[in-house]
Amino acid sequence: MRSDRGQSAPLGLKVAAACGLLFLHLPILLIFVYAFTTEEKSFVWPPPGLTTQWFAATWNRPDVWDALSLSVRVAAISTAIALVLGTLCAAAVSQTRFFGREAISLLVILPIALPGIITGIALRSAFALADIPFSFWTIVLGHATFCVVVVYNNAVARFRRTSGSMIEASMDLGADGFQTFRHVVLPNIATALLAGGMLAFALSFDEVIVTTFTAGQQQTVPIWMLEELIRPRQRPVTNVVAMVVVLVTLLPILFAYYLTRDGDQIAGSGK
Amino acid sequence: MTIAAAQSNPTPAILPGSGGMRGALSDLFWRRPKLLLLLMLLPPLLWLGIVYIGSLFALLLQSFFSIDEFSGLINRQFTLKTYGDLLQAANLDIILRTVTMAALVTLASAIIAFPIAYYAARYARGRWKALFYLGVMLPLWSSYLVKIYAWKLILAKEGILTWLLAKLNLLWLLDGWLSLPVVGGNSLSVSFTGTFIVFVYVWLPFMILPVQAALERVPGNLVEASSDLGASPGQTFRNVLFPLALPGIVAGSIFTFSLTLGDYIIPQIIGTSRLFIGQAVYSQQGTAGNIPLAAAFTVVPIVIMGFYLWGAKRMGAFDAL
Numbered sequence: 001m002r003s004d005r006g007q008s009a010p011l012g013l014k015v016a017a018a019c020g021l022l023f024l025h026l027p028i029l030l031i032f033v034y035a036f037t038t039e040e041k042s043f044v045w046p047p048p049g050l051t052t053q054w055f056a057a058t059w060n061r062p063d064v065w066d067a068l069s070l071s072v073r074v075a076a077i078s079t080a081i082a083l084v085l086g087t088l089c090a091a092a093v094s095q096t097r098f099f100g101r102e103a104i105s106l107l108v109i110l111p112i113a114l115p116g117i118i119t120g121i122a123l124r125s126a127f128a129l130a131d132i133p134f135s136f137w138t139i140v141l142g143h144a145t146f147c148v149v150v151v152y153n154n155a156v157a158r159f160r161r162t163s164g165s166m167i168e169a170s171m172d173l174g175a176d177g178f179q180t181f182r183h184v185v186l187p188n189i190a191t192a193l194l195a196g197g198m199l200a201f202a203l204s205f206d207e208v209i210v211t212t213f214t215a216g217q218q219q220t221v222p223i224w225m226l227e228e229l230i231r232p233r234q235r236p237v238t239n240v241v242a243m244v245v246v247l248v249t250l251l252p253i254l255f256a257y258y259l260t261r262d263g264d265q266i267a268g269s270g271k
Numbered sequence: 272m273t274i275a276a277a278q279s280n281p282t283p284a285i286l287p288g289s290g291g292m293r294g295a296l297s298d299l300f301w302r303r304p305k306l307l308l309l310l311m312l313l314p315p316l317l318w319l320g321i322v323y324i325g326s327l328f329a330l331l332l333q334s335f336f337s338i339d340e341f342s343g344l345i346n347r348q349f350t351l352k353t354y355g356d357l358l359q360a361a362n363l364d365i366i367l368r369t370v371t372m373a374a375l376v377t378l379a380s381a382i383i384a385f386p387i388a389y390y391a392a393r394y395a396r397g398r399w400k401a402l403f404y405l406g407v408m409l410p411l412w413s414s415y416l417v418k419i420y421a422w423k424l425i426l427a428k429e430g431i432l433t434w435l436l437a438k439l440n441l442l443w444l445l446d447g448w449l450s451l452p453v454v455g456g457n458s459l460s461v462s463f464t465g466t467f468i469v470f471v472y473v474w475l476p477f478m479i480l481p482v483q484a485a486l487e488r489v490p491g492n493l494v495e496a497s498s499d500l501g502a503s504p505g506q507t508f509r510n511v512l513f514p515l516a517l518p519g520i521v522a523g524s525i526f527t528f529s530l531t532l533g534d535y536i537i538p539q540i541i542g543t544s545r546l547f548i549g550q551a552v553y554s555q556q557g558t559a560g561n562i563p564l565a566a567a568f569t570v571v572p573i574v575i576m577g578f579y580l581w582g583a584k585r586m587g588a589f590d591a592l
Contacts, residue, residue: 008394009390009393009394013389013390013394016386017386017389017391020383020387020475021406023472023475024406024410024472024476025409025410027422027425028409028413028418028421030421030425030431031420034424042427042429043429044430045429045430046434084314085315085318086315088311088315092311092312096304096308107320107324108319110323111319113529114529114533114572114576115529115530115533115549115572116533117534117549117553118327118330118533118569118572119323121330121552121556121566122323122326122327122329122330123322123326125326125329125330125556125562125566126326126329126330129329129333141322145318145319148315148318176297176298177296177301178293178296178297202412206414206415208416208536209533209534209535212553225417226536229416229419230539230540242414242416242421246413249413249414250409250412257405257408261401
């Protein structure tokens with residue numbers, strides 16, 4: 001019989017853990033309050049009054065919409081590329097043993113293990129050497145590179161849990177390779193891919209460090225926010241955008257968690 | 272054999288063998304798994320190899336070029352002069368400042384992370400466990416800039432922290448701290464203390480997850496055995512829990528250390544005008560146009576992280592990831 005089931009934690013530990021979690025969450029909640037403040041010029045607390053007028057003001061800002069549209073397009077295409085590349089890599093690494101397998105996992109993880117500024121400046125200097133002008137596609141190039149790893153992590157975890165004998169059974173029953181992929185492999189890994197795709201989308205939507213090096217004059221939402229942080233023009237609009245960004249990134253994370261929560265490895269644990 | 276079976280026995284559960292191009296391809300992949308493997312690996316390897324590794328080499332190459340001080344043009348000839356520039360007092364200061372900050376941030380994250388990770392690993396069950404997990408995951412995935420922005424709101428002179436301390440009659444404490452030479456400043460949002468707090472906040476979840484993973488593997492009986500044998504809670508922590516959690520802490524420190532080394536946005540928004548490595552890289556490649564020096568600067572965190580990872584591997588930190 002195990003005796004550690006009903007045990008309760010020492011008070012000191014409880015307080016320390018609770019304080020730690022509060023430290024993680026209170027700052028984000030604060031953003032929600034500031035989105036409604038009537039104060040325009042400073043960050044004064046407590047807010048002198050509450051209003052919803054800044055939502056309308058933000059709605060009518062074309063620069064915010066442009067940034068949002070660019071961010072969504074970049075994130076969608078980077079996610080699509082990352083899904084293809086990450087799944088292929090995961091399938092190859094998990095289904096077979098071959099020389100250099102470890103090196104490939106390292107290669108996939110490297111873009112996210114090295115500081116973003118290195119990836120960013122490396123890409124920029126490569127663009128400069130090759131005379132490639134900044135465009136939509138230079139942003140996608142950078143984003144897809146570090147999005148591969150999240151899809152890869154999710155797919156590898158799922159492939160590990162999927163038994164290889166199902167594929168053999170399908171082949172034995174006369175399905176060819178493509179039918180097996182379509183009817184056996186794909187349904188098995190679909191939720192893992194969806195979760196990986198959601199996380200890749202959130203990662204790309206939020207990325208700023210690499211993007212500053214590959215965007216040129218274009219503005220994604222994070223770059224727009226960075227500009228506002230360095231040279232504030234209209235603080236209330238920034239507050240509203242910050243709140244919307246929190247909501248837009250939280251939903252995919254919650255959904256990805258929901259999709260993979262039964263697994264031994266849960267999506268997002270290796271950002 | 273499967274094809275013969277399919278032809279002689281037309282059970283609907285067995286799909287007919289497909290002919291043509293598709294069938295031929297399928298058969299080819301079945302007979303030659305190596306070919307399929309190659310085709311699967313080729314696109315990701317080409318992408319990462321060309322886009323990523325290619326760029327890294329381009330960067331490394333540029334660090335051996337030098338800049339002509341008079342014309343500002345880049346001289347594409349092999350030289351170690353740029354690395355020599357790196358050893359100037361001002362640049363060494365930047366490196367030292369960044370490494371010190373990274374070490375302090377790592378230490379503080381480990382201290383704050385441990386109770387959360389320990390509670391989640393040993394005491395949280397069922398719904399609470401999921402709640403703890405999401406409680407770490409949501410801040411981890413929340414927008415990086417929004418988190419920094421939130422701290423700008425908190426640390427501003429007119430912000431919530433000053434208000435709170437005024438209510439508690441503790442403003443003298445804040446003023447005293449801000450008047451200290453290195454860590455102080457005009458307000459928290461333009462001081463090293465502010466930079467430090469934001470770094471700890473932003474990277475903390477990266478420390479919690481691996482520490483929790485390491486602690487999950489410590490059987491509860493071990494802690495009980497230790498106290499049965501007469502150890503005080505402090506002794507149990509020092510001699511049993513801490514050594515077992517250490518690989519997780521080292522794994523987490525890889526993230527906190529590496530991320531602090533390379534960040535240039537946090538010290539730019541919340542901090543003093545004295546530079547960190549990331550800011551130096553950014554300003555060298557941007558306004559100064561000195562790409563060779565910027566490239567040489569990025570080699571510093573790569574080398575530091577190389578040694579760090581080597582040490583971490585020897586301590587078994589990768590098993591905790």
